[in-house]
Amino acid sequence: MPARLGEFDLIDRLRRRTAVARRDVIVGIGDDGALLRPRAGRDSVLAVDTLVAGVHFPLDTHPRDMGWKSLAVNLSDLAAMGAEPVAALLALTLPNADRAWLDAFAVGFGALARRHGVALVGGDTTRGPLSISVTVIGEVPRGRALLRSGARAGDLVCVSGPLGDAAAGLALVQGRIDGGIAITRRLRRSLDRPTPRVALGIALRGIASAAIDVSDGFLADLGHVLRASGVGATVEVARLPASPAMRRLLPDVRARAPLQLAGGDDYELCFTVAERRWPGLLRKAAAMGMRPTVIGRIEARVGLRCVDAGGGAITTARAGYDHFALSTPHPTRGVGRADPPNATRSRGSRA
Amino acid sequence: MPARLGEFDLIDRLRRRTAVARRDVIVGIGDDGALLRPRAGRDSVLAVDTLVAGVHFPLDTHPRDMGWKSLAVNLSDLAAMGAEPVAALLALTLPNADRAWLDAFAVGFGALARRHGVALVGGDTTRGPLSISVTVIGEVPRGRALLRSGARAGDLVCVSGPLGDAAAGLALVQGRIDGGIAITRRLRRSLDRPTPRVALGIALRGIASAAIDVSDGFLADLGHVLRASGVGATVEVARLPASPAMRRLLPDVRARAPLQLAGGDDYELCFTVAERRWPGLLRKAAAMGMRPTVIGRIEARVGLRCVDAGGGAITTARAGYDHFALSTPHPTRGVGRADPPNATRSRGSRA
Numbered sequence: 001m002p003a004r005l006g007e008f009d010l011i012d013r014l015r016r017r018t019a020v021a022r023r024d025v026i027v028g029i030g031d032d033g034a035l036l037r038p039r040a041g042r043d044s045v046l047a048v049d050t051l052v053a054g055v056h057f058p059l060d061t062h063p064r065d066m067g068w069k070s071l072a073v074n075l076s077d078l079a080a081m082g083a084e085p086v087a088a089l090l091a092l093t094l095p096n097a098d099r100a101w102l103d104a105f106a107v108g109f110g111a112l113a114r115r116h117g118v119a120l121v122g123g124d125t126t127r128g129p130l131s132i133s134v135t136v137i138g139e140v141p142r143g144r145a146l147l148r149s150g151a152r153a154g155d156l157v158c159v160s161g162p163l164g165d166a167a168a169g170l171a172l173v174q175g176r177i178d179g180g181i182a183i184t185r186r187l188r189r190s191l192d193r194p195t196p197r198v199a200l201g202i203a204l205r206g207i208a209s210a211a212i213d214v215s216d217g218f219l220a221d222l223g224h225v226l227r228a229s230g231v232g233a234t235v236e237v238a239r240l241p242a243s244p245a246m247r248r249l250l251p252d253v254r255a256r257a258p259l260q261l262a263g264g265d266d267y268e269l270c271f272t273v274a275e276r277r278w279p280g281l282l283r284k285a286a287a288m289g290m291r292p293t294v295i296g297r298i299e300a301r302v303g304l305r306c307v308d309a310g311g312g313a314i315t316t317a318r319a320g321y322d323h324f325a326l327s328t329p330h331p332t333r334g335v336g337r338a339d340p341p342n343a344t345r346s347r348g349s350r351a
Numbered sequence: 352m353p354a355r356l357g358e359f360d361l362i363d364r365l366r367r368r369t370a371v372a373r374r375d376v377i378v379g380i381g382d383d384g385a386l387l388r389p390r391a392g393r394d395s396v397l398a399v400d401t402l403v404a405g406v407h408f409p410l411d412t413h414p415r416d417m418g419w420k421s422l423a424v425n426l427s428d429l430a431a432m433g434a435e436p437v438a439a440l441l442a443l444t445l446p447n448a449d450r451a452w453l454d455a456f457a458v459g460f461g462a463l464a465r466r467h468g469v470a471l472v473g474g475d476t477t478r479g480p481l482s483i484s485v486t487v488i489g490e491v492p493r494g495r496a497l498l499r500s501g502a503r504a505g506d507l508v509c510v511s512g513p514l515g516d517a518a519a520g521l522a523l524v525q526g527r528i529d530g531g532i533a534i535t536r537r538l539r540r541s542l543d544r545p546t547p548r549v550a551l552g553i554a555l556r557g558i559a560s561a562a563i564d565v566s567d568g569f570l571a572d573l574g575h576v577l578r579a580s581g582v583g584a585t586v587e588v589a590r591l592p593a594s595p596a597m598r599r600l601l602p603d604v605r606a607r608a609p610l611q612l613a614g615g616d617d618y619e620l621c622f623t624v625a626e627r628r629w630p631g632l633l634r635k636a637a638a639m640g641m642r643p644t645v646i647g648r649i650e651a652r653v654g655l656r657c658v659d660a661g662g663g664a665i666t667t668a669r670a671g672y673d674h675f676a677l678s679t680p681h682p683t684r685g686v687g688r689a690d691p692p693n694a695t696r697s698r699g700s701r702a
Contacts, residue, residue, distance in 0.1 A: 028378040032431035032563060033398035035496050038389040047384035048486055052479035084658035091401040091484040128403035133442040133484040135399055281467050
């Protein structure tokens with residue numbers, strides 16, 4: 001029998017596990033709302049993302065990883081805006097209050113919150129099917145936020161790190177690809193414990209012309225930037241960065257391309273930058289241990305074109321994942337799988 | 352067959368239905384996050400609340416009312432802080448994208464959003480069991496937010512309007528009380544379409560010593576104020592304001608007291624105020640069509656005491672609703688009802 005907790009005990013456990021003190025948090029948990037004092041000359045950035053068990057993560061995901069990931073996907077949105085994280089609110093729907101589950105969840109959530117100085121300032125716990133909705137607020141110097149709409153013809157298209165690891169991890173977990181235990185564990189970790197690129201996002205302010213995080217899938221997400229900016233792009237598939245584990249699992253570029261192009265959940269940043277800014281950016285990124293990669297170029301002609309090393313066009317049937325258009329099969333989803341599937345991709349639609 | 356929508360179509364429909372333009376919203380829906388520009392000298396107030404079908408509203412609730420209520424319960428939190436609403440983010444989990452459902456939801460949400468000038472600045476739609484999580488942000492002049500912690504011995508305990516209507520509406524819907532069609536319809540409306548007391552909350556700034564909204568149940572919510580303020584109170588049960596419909600349904604004060612004391616979902620404000628401020632407040636409230644009622648007094652002795660008209664103590668077995676302590680029956684919940692019940696009370700625990 002799992003130990004049951006009352007509601008206030010539950011909130012209190014989360015608060016203690018995730019406590020981060022900030023001077024701009026005047027009132028945190030414990031009133032009708034949280035009271036924050038924005039710094040002068042700053043804009044506020046707000047984002048929300050929900051994770052549903054069996055939809056956004058496999059049902060066997062460790063609660064510690066659910067805690068981490070539910071905050072990570074939101075901090076990734078702040079990173080894509082170039083914002084510094086400030087605080088988070090957690091709306092947790094749980095079938096029952098299991099103390100061990102909750103402690104593990106709080107450990108994962110708290111580890112990432114402390115790393116980025118994020119205060120948990122509000123919460124709401126409800127009985128129901130497991131669902132985790134996190135809202136984050138961040139700040140950015142006035143008028144300096146990174147938007148999707150600034151890409152210009154001639155800009156380089158870049159990504160902050162390897163693509164496709166999370167999708168490969170899911171495919172391995174679901175038995176759709178065979179891999180050894182070590183590779184499976186490594187790639188599953190990319191799925192369960194994504195790293196939001198917060199410091200890089202801040203470093204990109206005033207340098208990148210547009211940015212987005214890779215959550216729905218690289219093609220879908222770059223597509224959002226292109227539409228918002230009114231431009232097109234050509235991407236060289238062979239240049240997509242792949243992790244060592246991915247290279248060992250799928251040495252052939254063509255075999256891993258579907259996972260890299262359409263698989264979501266990577267939470268790397270995809271950004272555009274004027275060519276003359278690239279060398280300086282590369283040095284700045286290197287100083288923080290990051291090595292972004294140029295994978296294409298923005299063009300005036302609308303549309304997204306993928307080419308192989310020789311410049312030949314590659315057909316890409318599917319550009320992203322849509323929660324509400326399930327008649328089209330998703331490349332990383334098993335054929336004939338029950339609906340809802342045991343585990344699928346991406347964070348759903350974002351707006 | 353319900354018409355199915357793609358994700359962006361879905362977000363776009365919501366956006367169009369709920370569009371409110373604000374100068375302090377620099378970027379709304381359509382980027383990784385929303386970008387707001389807080390006014391100088393203002394504090395930000397943040398609150399989140401989740402509504403789960405069958406837990407927070409009866410399963411037969413009209414989607415228009417779900418849209419209204421999901422925003423109303425959050426605006427009520429802002430009202431209790433004395434904050435002016437600015438913007439909302441909506442995390443919607445839906446079993447499937449039914450165009451008619453979504454349009455109706457947007458109509459209800461949008462009607463209340465426009466009434467209070469709330470911009471919908473972010474959204475997230477996910478496939479899963481129906482769940483609606485709304486985050487609101489509001490603003491209040493620096494240092495002027497109403498808190499739960501300011502009640503002082505001698506202050507009057509007041510409520511902004513009738514208590515118990517929503518609980519009675521639920522009891523009628525569930526067949527636990529008999530009432531005519533007209534009364535049932537009237538009280539059901541209190542359950543489905545609560546009115547957040549936003550203007551009154553703003554008017555209470557600098558006048559009320561503490562405030563909270565009545566969501567979990569009057570005793571539970573006043574209890575939060577007492578604990579936060581380190582004081583106690585005596586409440587005269589016969590003074591609890593009751594609507595005409597409630598008086599017709601349950602003319603006997605003792606019969607309606609359980610619904611009024613422990614039933615949640617009223618979203619009236621409960622506040623405390625120094626006696627000398629009361630006449631001025633009453634005039635100010637009257638000017639906005641409100642008639643708050645004095646129902647008790649704050650005392651130095653901790654604890655919450657309920658007395659009848661003669662001053663005799665009334666035993667109150669249960670002070671609120673706890674989502675995760677279901678072994679204790681809830682006064683407004685049917686005995687022997689399946690778990691989760693078809694419809695229950697309150698918004699769950701808040702922090």
